[in-house]
Amino acid sequence: MDHGQKTMKILLTGGAGYVGSACLRWLLAHGHDPIAYDDLSEGNRAAVPEAADRLIEGDIADTGRLAEVLGRHRVEAVMHFAALASVPDSIKDPEAYYRVNVSGTKSVLDAMRAAGVRKILFSSTAATYGFHGKMPLSEDSPQTPETPYGTTKLAAEWLIKDYARAYGLGYTLLRYFNAAGADPDGDFGEDRRHESHLIPLIFLAALGRRPEVLICGQDYPTRDGTCVRDYIHTADLAQAHQLAVETLEPGVGRAYNLGSGTGATVLEVLRACEEATGRAIPHRVVGRRPGDPAVLVASSEAIARELGWSPRHSQIREIVRTAWEWHRRHPTGYGARPEPG
Template identity: 45%
Template sequence: MERFLVTGGAGYVGSHVVLALLERGDEVVVLDDLRQGHRLAVPPGAELVVGDLADRRLLRQVMANWRFDGVLHFAAMSLVDESMREPMRYLSENLGNTLALAEEAVKHRVMRLVLSSTAALFGRPETIPISEDERKDPISPYGESKLMAERALEWADRIHGLRSASLRYFNAAGADPEGRLGEDHSPETHLIPNAVNAVLGLGHPLAVFGTDYDTPDGTTIRDYVHVTDLADAHLRVLDRLKEGRSCRYNVGSGTGASVMEVIAAVERAAGRPVPYVLGPRREGDPAVLVASNARLRRDTGWVPRLGALDDIVRTAYAWRARNPRGYSGMAAASRDLAGWPGRLAALG
């Protein structure tokens, strides 16, 4: 059994990783300011410290209060469009918080760190599927902030021996197959939950941006990876860091689905049509983005177990249909999962 600090562990991907860690017998402390995360997303058994990662005094206190075997870092600003309006804020916060976390980890001899990175650092890739060796050329401050964070961690390894793994997500999607966790963002910017919301009548009709791309049905193609498979990838690279060197991996299913194929999958899950409207292309949207996961498979034995689009959509639909208001509609007293959420930690 080991103990891990998970920053942003009350968020979408972070909470699923916390659950995976707990289920294999590890101890977890979550540090989250709950701006984007949800208290009810913290699984029972985890300890929750509510606070801002930018609060260096709090971060030092957390690192001193427990002996950690590693850190998983999810806390970040992550809206591409917003980063185009507030570039300095994204660059400062995402890079600055990663630097602060790495510095405290080194000071406290916590020499394993897994970074939640992004496919956005590739910009407009020249080769599909996209390998780790593809040219890094972000077209947004968000993507740039993650690339800068990866480079900073390379220096932390070179100088201090802090081993790190950067996982470049493509499109995390779906929900815990047992219905304990799901995706709940405000605003919601991801295709699958927006299609699910549309079919459930929880928002506007789904907007389809562009129907004239050079793809079989004219809509963009993206790589979707189930969030539970993504959590498994985090655990595998965390273990790999025990003996190996720092590493960088692309994480996706290795296959692509178009917007219209996603709509069809949601319609199969719901048993009724998805209301949608057609619109013009969004500037900067490539026609196809699909990951090569060959290196991750080879090095860690990772295999996406819920890789089929229908599996991803089915779990996303089931969670949202059960929780139409997301976590805000859940009262802890009425939840049928005993002990949820995780307990608030006492510092001292």
């Protein structure tokens, strides 16, 4: 926290999830007073320090309960992470994605209105951009999403903008690229009930919890034929949330991309994981997955220029090293006791 910055009471929907809990721990370590509101459908109680005081179990669809919690805790700002976030699942079951990502966001905004909370940060995504935009993507690249995950997150952006204009909210839309990595001490990391993210899937295969890694498509127009993604460490995401919340005022509206500005292919990530583990990791190339563009890379110049943010932990080696430390020490996730040292 900068000198002179006062402690803020911040509620994080989805604050027991992977990115939300990393932000909560960061805010706590930087002098703020965060609480998580999470239904634990994917998140973990053990990811929230001081969970008895800092984790409230609840569904974002329950507007009345959320408004009561916001009022009782005198919350000044909301960080809205809670969402369904798998591209393939969204194609199979759009109903759930509209319900949680769109109606759920409306419920969060209605609860904020009822409780008089006037600042919101929203976890948006690279998936709100079109597949064929010029790389790197900037904030004014065309937003023409091609999957229900992307359309529902973009609809949530629109809801926030319309509410902000009418009801005087301040908002910041933070469009993450691929969140990755684990806390440097190896105590907290990525552990969902339904895993669909590349790096945890690779380490689950390295640990024998999955038979192999499926590489979806090796015929993309990229340097080795596999998809290029921009990986950003959760510590860098967390710092961006801190800077954004400390500078947000009612009536202000901003959108920022959060990425490292460089991309890695699926095979490059796999090789980096093999290097970190010292093991060959079983993998197999299968057909392309619907909804996967060839390349997604961010320009984060706007937040660098306006808030002085720059990624410090997002080299792929550091991401993979911290993620492996977490998986190695917690081979069955938060349910397991850490292995020594």
